[in-house]
Amino acid sequence: MLDSDNAAFILTGVSISLASCNPGRLPSMSRGLGCKLIDDGRQVTIFLRRSQSEALLENIRSSGGRVANVFSLPSSNRTLQLKGSNARIVPFAAEDIAVIDGHIADFVLEVVPLGMSEAVVRAILAYQPDDLVSVVYSPSAAFSQTPGPKAGAPLG
Amino acid sequence: MTPRLDTIRECLEGVIPGHIATCDAEGIPNLAYLSQVQFIDNEHVALSYQFFNRTRQNILAHSPVRLMLTSHLTGAQYRLTLAYLRTETAGPLFEQMKAKLAGIASHTGMSEVFRLLGSDVYRILAIEQVPGPTVAPPPPVVNYLTALRRATGRLAGCGNLERLLETALDCLGSEFGISHVMLLMHDEGRGRLYTLASRGYPQSGIGSEIPVGAGVIGICARERIPIRIGFMTSEYGYGRTIRDGVEADGQGDSLETAIPLPGLPEARSQMAVPITAFDRLLGVLYLENVADLNFGYDDEDALVAFAAQLGLAMHHHQEAEELVEDAPGVEGSTPAPAGPPLLVRHFAANDSIFIDDDYLIKGVAGAILWTLLTDFVERRRTGFTNKGLRVDPRIRLPSVSDNLEARLVLLQRRLEERAAGIHLKKTGRGRFSLSVDRPLQLVSG
Structure with a gap:
């Protein structure tokens, strides 16, 4: 589902x-602090702050793991949406802190040249290690959402 | 505590894109980034509809909507729960969003891609601040309440229209800290705006014109709403390129093009605010700056409130100049001017006036000046009244609603700016006098 180009893309400073919806179709969403690919790229792990994601995590549980996941690179507007229907919430593995810190560093390098305040960016992505949680899913669909006439086109 | 939307409006400027989440009928979520969110009031926002995508399909299928907004000033994040109400494809809200989107598109390299198809209006059901650290916002540059209080106090003390306009522009500089500003008056009959005063430019541009509907200023006038753009965009220039287009459309014969519009070629932030009174458009205040996002929602609110005060005062002074008339003063006999004659040429086709072959003005102001000079030369008349001009058949004023006093100010300033040797001076309410430095020689055609 995820070709090597898009697999590499979601690991950059995006x-x-x-997001996930409750039984009444009301969605909730949270910012991810980074991601990693597991299972030979067949599964995506997204790192979240539990304190910011209570409704999202509840929706993932109640919807049977239906998620929408967007990755967007501010400097190019390149945007990718993945969807999954088997998302599960797993404890955060301490060794993944390095992935998060690497992602935050990449994101700062991406947006500070665009005029963003580094202090603000770091506040947006600030975390407490004991607040972290992971969501793992297998992408079942991928869509380009780069703005333009082809936005929304299915990939692969 | 639920935050009020009017206290977090910096989140809507598009610096950090919003995220919109929807859900289809089968319960599959969809997530997309948003270019623009427009504040309507504390219960309503509008989102830009640019493409018919999954978000759009879900909304039309009655999906509940969640929006995540992030402040680029504090890092605070907010989740809004929204219910879709309607889509507007024309009118003030649409034009405000279209202009703003043009700036955002240009800023993000999406000028050929972003095009506003509609403004989707939503009711806000809830606003929740996402827990997390924030940083202190930078201190405001201006305390707008203080600026407004002081500025409106100064406007109230002005005894005539000319003083009012001067004071208004002075206030924008000294109280609001705005360094580049133009005040344009509405010429209702001709569908034009003419520059009556400006600050911050090498050339004042007094007398220059722009059609209603053209560029930031013209659209502000047509829709009678503030237009605010935070990033440089060629789509909403207001200068020569727009006027070139108008001339190509065959309207150029009536547009004042000999006097260049002032303006910053590198303006990144633009804001135009209508000046109205009793449902009539009197003019437009136009402000610009070379920095991105120099004008925000608070600036817009302050300037709209200021323009409302200014509009009422302008209306009052216009009425006063025409309804009230001070008794004529004692006119001393002025010695006849000496020296070589000043050649004043009038072309009746468009009422243009040339002084010693230099273009001065045309249109209504040209007709007024020609009438004054004719009476001066033929009857040695130096005292005139607004009432008299209003009914003078030689001038053909567009309508009673036309701001005659503003045209006199325009004429007076243009004469002074060109050092034409002809002076208009107010001698009382509704009354003014003409004087010349040299003998006049009037030539028709």
């Missing part, structure tokens, strides 16, 4: 957002 902004990450994850």
Whole structure:
């Protein structure tokens, strides 16, 4: 589902957002602090702050793991949406802190040249290690959402 | 505590894109980034509809909507729960969003891609601040309440229109800290705006014109709403390129093009605010700056409130100049001017006036000047009244609603700016006098 180009893309300094809906179709979403690919790229792990994601995590549980996940690179507007229907919430693995810190560093390098305040960016992505949680899913669909006439086109 | 939307409006400027989440009928979520969110009031926002995508399909299928906004000043994040109400494809809200989107598109390299198809209006059901650290916002540059209080106090003390306009522009500089500003008056009959005063430019541009509907200023006038753009965009220039287009459309014969519009070629932030009174458009205040996002929602609110005060005062002074008339003063006999004659040429086709072959003005102001000079030369008349001009058949004023006093100010300033040797001076309410430095020689055609 995820070709090597898009697999590499989501590991760069992209902004990450994850959403899921409650039984009444009301969605909730949170910013991701980074991601990693596991299972030979067949599964995506997104790192979230539990304190910011209570409704999202509840929606993931109640919807049977239906998620929408967007990755967007501010400097190019390149945007990718993945969807999954088997998302599960797993404890955060301490060794993944390095992935998060690497992602934050990449994101700062991406947006500070665009005029963003580094202090603000770091506040947006600030975390407490014991607040972290991981969501793992297998992408079942991918869409280009780069703005333009082809936005929304399915990939792969 | 639920934050009020009017206290977090910096989140809507598009610096950090919003995220919109929807859900289809089968319960599959969809997430997309948003270029623009427009504040309507504390219960309503509008989102830009640019493409018919999954978000759009879900909204039309009655999806509940969640929006995540992030402040680029504090890092605070907010989740808004929204219910879709309607889509507007024309009118003030649409034009405000279209102009703003043009700036955002240009800023993000999306000028050929972003095009506003509609303004989707939503009711806000809830606003929740996402827990997390924030940084202190930078201190405001201006305390707008103080600026407004002081500025409106100064406007109230002005005894005539000319003083009012001068004071208004002075206030924008000294109280509001705005360094580049133009005040344009509405010429209702001709669908034009003419520059009556400006600050911050090498050339004042007094007398220059722009059609209603053209560029930031013209659209502000047509829709009678503030237009605010935070990034440089060629789509909403207001200068020569727009006027070139108008001339190509065949309207150029009536547009004042000999006097260049002032303006910053590198303006990144632009804001135009209508000046109205009793449902009539009197003019437009135009402000610009070379910095991105120099004008925000608070600036817009302050300037709209200021323009409302200014509009009422302008209306009052216009009425006063025409309804009230001070008794004529004692006119001393002025010695006849000496020296070589000043050649004043009038072309009746468009009422243009040339002084010693230099273009001065045309249109209504040209007709007024020609009438005054004719009476001066033929009857040695130096005292005139607004009432008299209003009914003078030689001038053909567009309508009673036309701001005659503003045209006199325009004429007076243009004469002084060109050092034409002809002077108009107010001698009382509704009354003014003409004097010349040299003998006049009037030539028709």
